[in-house]
Amino acid sequence: MDPVAVSLIVKAMYALGAAFAVGFGAVGPGTGMGLNAASAVEGMGRQPGTSSDLFRIMLIGQGATSTPPTFALVIAILLLFGMGDATYLVQGFAGLGAGISIGAASFASGLGSSLPASMACEAIARQPHLRRPFTTLMLVGQALSQTPLIFALLVSFLLIFLPASPDAGILQYVARISAGICMGFGSIGSSIGSGLAAELAIVGIRHHREPEKASGPITRTMLLGLAVAQSPSVFALVISFVLLLTI
Amino acid sequence: MDGITGVELIRAAALLGAGMSMGFGAIGPGIGEGFAAGKACEAIGRNPDQAGLLTRTMLVGQAVSESTGIYALVISLLLIFVVKG
Numbered sequence: 001m002d003p004v005a006v007s008l009i010v011k012a013m014y015a016l017g018a019a020f021a022v023g024f025g026a027v028g029p030g031t032g033m034g035l036n037a038a039s040a041v042e043g044m045g046r047q048p049g050t051s052s053d054l055f056r057i058m059l060i061g062q063g064a065t066s067t068p069p070t071f072a073l074v075i076a077i078l079l080l081f082g083m084g085d086a087t088y089l090v091q092g093f094a095g096l097g098a099g100i101s102i103g104a105a106s107f108a109s110g111l112g113s114s115l116p117a118s119m120a121c122e123a124i125a126r127q128p129h130l131r132r133p134f135t136t137l138m139l140v141g142q143a144l145s146q147t148p149l150i151f152a153l154l155v156s157f158l159l160i161f162l163p164a165s166p167d168a169g170i171l172q173y174v175a176r177i178s179a180g181i182c183m184g185f186g187s188i189g190s191s192i193g194s195g196l197a198a199e200l201a202i203v204g205i206r207h208h209r210e211p212e213k214a215s216g217p218i219t220r221t222m223l224l225g226l227a228v229a230q231s232p233s234v235f236a237l238v239i240s241f242v243l244l245l246t247i
Numbered sequence: 248m249d250g251i252t253g254v255e256l257i258r259a260a261a262l263l264g265a266g267m268s269m270g271f272g273a274i275g276p277g278i279g280e281g282f283a284a285g286k287a288c289e290a291i292g293r294n295p296d297q298a299g300l301l302t303r304t305m306l307v308g309q310a311v312s313e314s315t316g317i318y319a320l321v322i323s324l325l326l327i328f329v330v331k332g
Contacts, residue, residue, distance in 0.1 A: 170251055174259040178266030182323075185270035193281020200285025204292025217298050218288045224302065225284020228309045232273035232280075232316040239269040239323045246327075247262060 006089055013092030014083045017099025018076035025072030025106030032114025033062045039118040043125025050128045054121055057135060061117025064142040068106035068113070068149050075102040075156050082160065090168040090176060097180025098156040101240075104184030105152030105191070109145050112195030116141035119199040123206050133215040134202055140219070141198020144226050148187030148233035155183040155240045162244065175247035179240040186236025193229040197222055258330065265326035272319025279312040 040058035044051045079095050086092065120138035124131045159176060201222040208214035287305035291298045 170255055170259045171262060174262045178263045180266075181263075182266035182270040185267075186273035189274035189277020189279075190281070191277070193277040193279070193284075195281070196278070197281040197285035197288065200282075201288035203285075204288040204290070207289065207292040208295060214292055214295065217295065218291055221291055221298065221302050221305070222284060222288050225280065225287060225305055225309065228306070228313065229277055229280035229284055231313060232277040235316055235320045236269050236273045239265060239320065239327075242324075242327055243262060243266060 007087055010086045010089060010092035010095075011083045014079045014086060014095040017096040018079040019099070020096075021072045021076045021079070021099040021103040021106070022069070024103040025110070026069050027110075028107035028112075029065050029069045029110025029114070032110050032112075032117075033065050036061050036065065036114050036117045036121065040121040043121050047125045047128070050125055053124055053128060053131055057117075057121055057124055057131070057138070060135070061114070061120065061138060061142070064139065064146075065110055065114045065117060067146060068110040071149060071153050072102050072106040075099065075153070075160070078160055086164075088164045088166055088168065090172050091164045093173040094159040094162065094164070094176040097177040098159040099180070100177070101152045101159065101180040101184040102156045105149045105187040108188035108191035109149040109195075112145035112191035112193070113142040115192075115195035116145075116198035116202060119202045123202050127206060127211070130205065130211050133205055133211070136215065137198055137202050137205070137219065137222070141195060141201070141222075141226075144230070145191050145194040145198070147194070147230055148190045148236075151233055151237045152183050152187050155179060155237070155244070158244055171247055175243045179243040182236050182243065183240040186239075187233045190230050190233035194226050197226055197229065254331075261326040261330040265323040268326065269319050269323040272322075273316055276312050276316035280309045283308050283312065 036058055040054045043054050075098055116138045120134045123134045159180060201218050204218045205211050205214045283305050287301050290301050
């Protein structure tokens with residue numbers, strides 16, 4: 001292959017990576033923000049008196065849920081504007097890997113962080129006086145659901161900015177794309193799991209005999225459980241680093 | 248690309264397998280452990296007196312669920328460092 005053809009292939013791989021990042025990465029957050037709006041609307045229909053609270057909580061939840069697609073957009077723009085400088089084939093594989101990593105992570109943490117937001121809207125419509133603990137749990141759950149997304153962003157940045165050597169072989173090509181797959185798909189479980197845990201923690205406060213006293217012990221158990229639930233994504237981060245830095 | 252030997256091809260396939268093993272292997276334990284944590288919180292809400300028992304049981308269940316993630320980690324490390332083609 002002459003040099004012109006290689007640089008065209010690299011550009012095509014960058015474009016594919018950018019498309020995967022935003023295309024796949026928008027599915028989860030889009031669905032999630034819609035579900036969030038749905039439960040807010042349902043709650044307003046049931047309790048029109050709470051509509052201003054519900055509207056505020058809906059917007060806060062949706063704002064936090066739109067962090068993942070924003071990160072995917074940043075990576076896609078970096079890939080699209082970095083196209084011209086990329087010359088070696090290994091950079092093409094790295095760009096595709098970066099897109100897969102942030103795309104899959106954005107899909108999952110968008111879906112995951114919308115779960116507590118939807119449940120918070122539903123809960124506030126039924127028990128408006130408890131909006132403070134519900135909102136706190138929602139925000140903590142969303143933040144933790146986006147931890148794997150930060151790992152994926154880190155791996156994507158590393159993939160894009162790691163210096164490329166012209167004599168890289170097939171092992172380096174495969175290691176780049178494998179690191180992206182590992183971190184991207186490895187973050188799906190922890191993101192959705194954290195969202196589920198925060199959602200069910202809100203349900204727990206709703207069922208408590210004295211809900212005002214419930215948030216302390218329930219938040220403690222939720223944080224303990226979530227710390228354990230993050231470990232699979234930490235394993236995926238370790239394997240991605242090993243693939244990127246030792247091969 | 249004309250210089251790919253059979254050994255390189257096997258190493259490359261092992262590296263791809265390592266990423267897929269850990270990537271897809273992390274989905275199950277992540278969702279499962281999160282679900283266990285959430286159900287423990289819900290149960291503490293219904294029965295606050297049993298918080299200690301529930302937290303202990305949650306941690307044991309999560310540890311068992313974690314084992315599948317550790318299998319994936321071990322297989323990934325083996326594929327990266329042991330398979331030489």
